Amino acid sequence: MGLDQLIQECKKGNIRAQEQLYKLFSAKLFSVCLKYSRSYEEAQDNLQEGFLLIFEKILQFNFKGSFEGWIKRIIINFILQKYRSQKVFEIVTENFPETVEIEIEDDDISMDFLLKIIQELPDKYRLVFNLYILDGYSHAEIAEMLEINIGTSKSNLARAKMILKEKIEKKASNEFNEAK
């Protein structure tokens, strides 16, 4: 069954088709959830609720544009609106560097670790970091999605980078020390 046909069946509420769709996209969407959520468990909950939302909204999909992009956007928006109620006001006064560089051995860093420190970021930093760095949204788009202003978006990104850099460097030096 082609994807379009599968989508049609899902529109009708065919549970077998819905299961197929889930199997096709769950890995990708779960990775999205992992990046945006605070923990593995929360990511699972978000995936579950996200898919239920997708199956509801699938009726509105008009076969225009990428389906994968569409469902990914649904999940991201779903997670964002969960955090939107949290008001974290940032007063942007400081200057921050655009690029934050890190000295690193590529093989030193494990995915698990990177994922973990992303999840450990404060929500607003994590969301901005993911949206900008990993999912390619612009600051203008992020500002709209998170209902913050562009300056805040930029400063949040910078702070996220700083924190991540610190954590990576700390881990690297620990390992270095242990290796000694």
Add this chain to the structure above:
Amino acid sequence: MKNKKDIGRLFQEKFKDFEEIPDELVWNAIEEKLRKKEEKKRVIPLWWKLSGVAALFIIGILLYQNSTATKITNEEEKIVFENDKNSTNDILIPEEKEENNNKNEEKIVFENENASGNKENITKKSNRSNWKTDKNAAVVSTKNNKSKISNESFSNSIREKNTFINNKNSSFIRNSKEKIASQNTNQSEKSTINLNTENKLIFDLDKSITEKKTITNENKIDSTKTETSLAEVKVEPNALEELLSEKEKKPKVEPKLNKWEITTAIAPVYLGSSSNGSPIDSQFANNSKEYENTMSYGVGINYSLNKKFTVRTGVNKVNLSYLTNNVEFYPEIGTSRIQNIKYGGQGVFINIQNILLEPRVNLNASQFGSIQQMMSYYEVPFEVSYRLLNKRFGINLIGGVSSFVLDDNKIMVVSDDFSALVGEANNLNKLHFSTNFGIGFRYSFFKSFQANFEPTFKYQLNAFSHNNGGFRPYFIGLYSGISYRF
């Protein structure tokens, strides 16, 4: 080797193809919720369908009642006979025609004293019919597919009983004539008409007939359905005669078959206000108001939902007028314009003032008199009436709302020998509403005609859009007129 890299790029590269398969339990939870939603979705449309069917059924019954009620006048057209050779004496029993006969059908003619009283009338109207008379036979037509009558249709028929008992004769005749007509046309049609008419005829007989009794009656008749000849067959004459006599003992109830009624109503209208105040200007708030007697005239149309409740609407033209006394007015293009007046005509040159106000100016030229405010509306009432007493003389309670559309709007100054148009009020709403409450007295003086007298109190809700100055008008109309039922 250590590389310097922008941290952002580092993450991008690492996460480029990041995918992770979630635990099975996630899908299990999703599937469970999906199934629950499916369940819900199935149940709701079912309810909608059921209620839709029920609604259609009820509407169908109401329409059927309505249409059958009005068929009486079309008797002659309804009777379609192929062989009109035989002369007729009285009606009541259709003569079976072999070519059109459903051999399995049996007909029994029922008749009682009241019917016989009308026999003459009926004869005259349908001379071409091939009816025979038989005094003591009962008409309950039966069909093969009697079993199709479900309990549901029976109970619905019971609810219809009032209309048919009250107009038993005409409905009986109509029913029978329908049977004749249908016989000559269409076999299949016949079954449905007969089915319905059976039910109605049965409940025609007596309110007190229980479901059981009629079913048993019908079943018994059913068992003898191989007969083809008509009329002379007497089935359970005893039971039926019993019902006959019971029926006769019942007092004749005024036929309520006619649901529609048109009325005319003229009313003297007494305007008042529940609080003193002036919607013209606050300076006149405490001036005495004199409410003039005016008239309302209109027509109405009523529809009876059942014996007790009737919904009513119609159109009236109502004129309201009152005076604000103790004012003086004089010609001057004054600087003190009254806010709520839109000046027109000569009004620009008239200055109005409360006599009791200081300072008084221009004593020589001023006239003493009143301000007359006149408003006329087209009123569309929406009311419900509840029948308290239902004899030749009836009483009902009336309640509802009316909507008023502003037509005429004038403010004038009047004195003993002078009057002039000042302008119009600018604070009157083009559309406003009232709540109505009244008591209706009616007297049936001739056939379907009635005389009505309905004093009704109508409290105006939002006559003024602003600055009503504490003036809250209401009016009482003594609506009297004639109405005709059909």
